Amino acid sequence: MTARILVAGASLGGLRAAEQLRAAGWTGAVTVVGDEPHMPYNRPPLSKEVLAGKAPFASLAFTPKAAAQDVEWRLGTKVVAARLTERTVTLDDGSTVAYDGLVVATGVRPRRLRCPGPLDGRHMVRTLAQARNLRDELTRPGARVVVVGAGFIGCEVAATAVGLGVAEVTVVDPLPLPMVGPLGPLLARALLRRHEERGVRFALGVGVTGFEGEDRVTGVRLADGAVLPADVVVESVGSVANVEWLEDNGLDLSDGVLTDEQLRVGGRPEVIAVGDVARFPNARYDGVPRRVEHWSIPTDTAKHAAKALVAHLGGSDKELAPFTPLPTFWSDQHGFRLQSFGAPVLGLDDVRVLDGDPEGDVLVGYHVDGRLTGVVALGGHAVATSAARYRAQLLKQPAPTS
Amino acid sequence: MKVVVDMNKCQDHGQCVFAAPDVFSMDDDGHLAYVPDPDDALREEVEEAADVCPLQAIRIED
Ligand SMILES: Cc1cc2nc3c(=O)[nH]c(=O)nc-3n(C[C@H](O)[C@H](O)[C@H](O)COP(=O)(O)OP(=O)(O)OC[C@H]3O[C@@H](n4cnc5c(N)ncnc54)[C@H](O)[C@@H]3O)c2cc1C
Numbered sequence A: 001m002t003a004r005i006l007v008a009g010a011s012l013g014g015l016r017a018a019e020q021l022r023a024a025g026w027t028g029a030v031t032v033v034g035d036e037p038h039m040p041y042n043r044p045p046l047s048k049e050v051l052a053g054k055a056p057f058a059s060l061a062f063t064p065k066a067a068a069q070d071v072e073w074r075l076g077t078k079v080v081a082a083r084l085t086e087r088t089v090t091l092d093d094g095s096t097v098a099y100d101g102l103v104v105a106t107g108v109r110p111r112r113l114r115c116p117g118p119l120d121g122r123h124m125v126r127t128l129a130q131a132r133n134l135r136d137e138l139t140r141p142g143a144r145v146v147v148v149g150a151g152f153i154g155c156e157v158a159a160t161a162v163g164l165g166v167a168e169v170t171v172v173d174p175l176p177l178p179m180v181g182p183l184g185p186l187l188a189r190a191l192l193r194r195h196e197e198r199g200v201r202f203a204l205g206v207g208v209t210g211f212e213g214e215d216r217v218t219g220v221r222l223a224d225g226a227v228l229p230a231d232v233v234v235e236s237v238g239s240v241a242n243v244e245w246l247e248d249n250g251l252d253l254s255d256g257v258l259t260d261e262q263l264r265v266g267g268r269p270e271v272i273a274v275g276d277v278a279r280f281p282n283a284r285y286d287g288v289p290r291r292v293e294h295w296s297i298p299t300d301t302a303k304h305a306a307k308a309l310v311a312h313l314g315g316s317d318k319e320l321a322p323f324t325p326l327p328t329f330w331s332d333q334h335g336f337r338l339q340s341f342g343a344p345v346l347g348l349d350d351v352r353v354l355d356g357d358p359e360g361d362v363l364v365g366y367h368v369d370g371r372l373t374g375v376v377a378l379g380g381h382a383v384a385t386s387a388a389r390y391r392a393q394l395l396k397q398p399a400p401t402s
Numbered sequence B: 001m002k003v004v005v006d007m008n009k010c011q012d013h014g015q016c017v018f019a020a021p022d023v024f025s026m027d028d029d030g031h032l033a034y035v036p037d038p039d040d041a042l043r044e045e046v047e048e049a050a051d052v053c054p055l056q057a058i059r060i061e062d
């Protein structure tokens, strides 16, 4: 029998893994199993251009590389269990597939709010199908929209909704400012101002306790007793990693799947994890394992992990250098861009304006022990250019150890 | 090697510039400029650029 690498999850991480296995010289079989019915597609536009109707849903499909043409895609199929000691996975059609190498690329799904009330009218934005449903409802005349969660997806959806002409868009969050967790108060305040100037309303520092309505949502009840009338609710309150299928293998699945600095899972050189689901240490920083939900990570992790896996299956156990990506993130809201390089979240205690000023376009630096650990630009191309200069500095720097 | 950027898709992210600075650059207005027929020796760089483009706007033809 030919050797086989099985990839669980058919999105950006699964696609890049398949391509990078070929690039690393793997000539055996590659099977990608994904529970969505589509070939891999690009998610970021789901809350931006595509939700806004500026780009068609069909434009989201990735074009797999020629080298990955002989990959077998089993779409609309879910992996329900894995037995790592026996090197098999079980699929939801009841079949069992044996593998020589396994790639965990099952990503995350939106976290749901557990408070009482009807489900109808409540939306999430992770998949094509969900974005399509949301777009249909946002474009109904007179819709009142409440976005629960002022993280980056919530902020993007609110901006897109206002851009679509929705008259009432309110963002609710128990924290005092939007995106304050990853960005800190200085930029979060600047962001809040930009949103408010463009007509987004905010209910901050207050949580949601329930939803009003019989069969369908008519309002959102807040902890202070107020009720926000709503025809459409968007829940954007974080994510949960898709790891249930890996249970009972003695793995650390406390937040995604824990990997070592080569993205190997459970000390097994034949099992690797890529993308949003992987909780990996980054030796560029403090070496603490973290999941990183940035679009750049599936590609970065796949490049590194595929090399390690193919080398191992080829009989070489020479260690590669540890995986040390420079995290890169962007977000588009109301026609301005947030562009982040490095790890701002590690330097929230020492935030300095490096260029521009918070009233307009601004570049902010985040520091640990006086050393730059991340930058975020907010605005147009001048600060983006300036951010690119600091990116070079962030790349050169050795990791700050603390 | 032939490189095509779909300028309807491109949103001037500049990720391609980091990956393949010999082929892609930003002009003074922050818009993308690129060499459509780069040397074959740059193939790896250009493939990297195509991978990291958030809009997946870069195509390599032959
Ligand atoms: C609306 C939205 C906007 C975004 N915008 C940005 C942005 O502006 N900038 C940025 O940097 N990042 C952004 N991101 C994040 C980026 O899209 C993700 O980091 C990226 O999609 C992660 O890819 P992945 O392949 O690791 O995981 P996913 O894309 O989550 O893919 C995992 C796949 O596995 C499937 N799956 C799960 N469990 C199973 C199973 N048991 N069996 C089979 N298949 C399974 C899932 O259905 C899914 O298709 C955005 C994400 C969303 C949702």
Ligand code: SF4
Residues within 6 Å of the ligand: B005, B009, B010, B011, B012, B013, B014, B015, B016, B017, B024, B032, B052, B053, B054, B055, B056, B057, B058
């Ligand atoms: S990375 Fe893509 S979107 Fe950005 S400038 Fe290059 S081609 Fe354009």
